[in-house]
Amino acid sequence: MKIGIPRAFLYYKYHYLWETFFEELGIEFIVSPETNKDILNRGMTYAIDESCLSSKIYLGHVEWLIGKCDYILIPTISNYASSGTVCTKFQAIYDVVKNTFRDKDIKLINYNIDVKNSDFEVKAFLKMGRFLGKKNASCMRSYLIAKQAEKTARVMDEKYQEQLLDEKKIKILLISHSYNIYDKYIGAPIIDYLHDMDVIPIIGDLANKKEAIYNSFEISETLPWTYNRELVGSIVLYKNRVDGIILLSSFPCGPDSLVNEIIIRRVKDKPILNLILDGQEGTAGIETRLESFLDIINFKKDDYSGKI
Ligand code: SF4
Known part of the structure; x- marks a missing residue:
């Protein structure tokens, strides 16, 4: 079992969380390479012209992963309740990818964050872990460790930036x-x-x-x-x-x-x-x-x- 992670969009926000979660569950993963001209060109051939450059890059990364893993991770983020909603791209990208690559042999794994409707992150990760054949307790343990890793990385980044500001x-x-x-x-x-x-x-x-x-x-x-x-x-x-x-x-x-x-x-x-x-x-x-x-x-x- 190998999960493919597109190095684009929410990867940059959540990679500590995702990578630690899969590592702790003992699930292999592969991250697409850094964006280059070839990946952008691939994305451009699949995206509609009106799409933003970032979503064209995203499709290029997804295309790169096809055939190299069992599932490609495409989360859906709808809202974070009181702190707001997100760009519609993050709500739609799962369906966009599914439709864009419908003729290819592509399998997606998804989790859904919709805090207004009680779809919290922890619930989403437990569901994803169970889908991958892992026990609930093991998913919870992996999630908590991943959250701690994410928090530690963010605190370190903030501290480093504070030094730069001085x-x-x-x-x-x-x-x-x-x-x-x-x-x-x-x-x-x-x-x-x-x-x-x-x-x-x-x-x-x-x-x-x-x-x-x-x-x-x-x-x-x-x-x-x-x-x-x-x-x-x-x-x-x-x-x-x-x-x-x-x-x-x-x-x-x-x-x-x-x-x-x-x-x-x-x-x-x-x-x-x-x-x-x-x-x-x-x-x-x-x-x-x-x-x-x-x-x-x-x-x-x-x-x-x-x-x-
Ligand atoms: S906010 Fe939406 S439209 Fe703007 S770059 Fe991000 S995904 Fe694209």
Whole structure:
């Protein structure tokens, strides 16, 4: 028995949880490789044109896994109750994959989070473990260990980021979904570029989730999407400790286009750069915009310190 995990979308949010859960249950798994041009091209051939770049990448990873495992893990996330709902892609992706690859020999394993209707994460994982032939007690034990591993990893990430926030160098807050910013093909080149320019990237997605959600109401009381709310809240938590903010979205993302507009209108005291990733080859255009943005930030810094 081998589970295939697409290295895209919620992998970046939940990989500690998923990988530890399967490891503890003694179930083998395979994760698709880092995104590359070939995986993106595969995804593009299956996705409809209107899909966002992130979901095209996701389909490319699913296609890569076909024939290499027994089941491909595709969770369905509907809502997290009071903290909000999610983009419809996460509610629909299971059906999208099932239909897109209906002619291929593909078997999916799914779990469903719908907190409003009492489908909690723990219940979903126990059900998934039982489907894989494991006993309830063993599933519960594996889930609890996986939750602890996830918590430990998040606390370590937060602590590391706190250290970075105390550094004296220029710091830029990156507001982007984890599946965009950590993707080797579309997001990582931006992090690499900032490092090359001796700038410290601060990742909004690494902020403490509960604190971020709580603080997000300072910018918007009505935002419906949990993941966007977490990112918006991270701006409130970090903005006084960074020199500028980059909003990084994949084309054409509906939720981000609305949320970015709200951020630009309501966060007035920091320079903001809005970057849209479209998966086109080459980063020259993006680098030019990043360079100009850093010039503005350096200019402001020099101005305040009386050098100009
Ligand atoms: S939030 Fe945007 S990028 Fe993410 S899945 Fe939805 S449309 Fe795509």
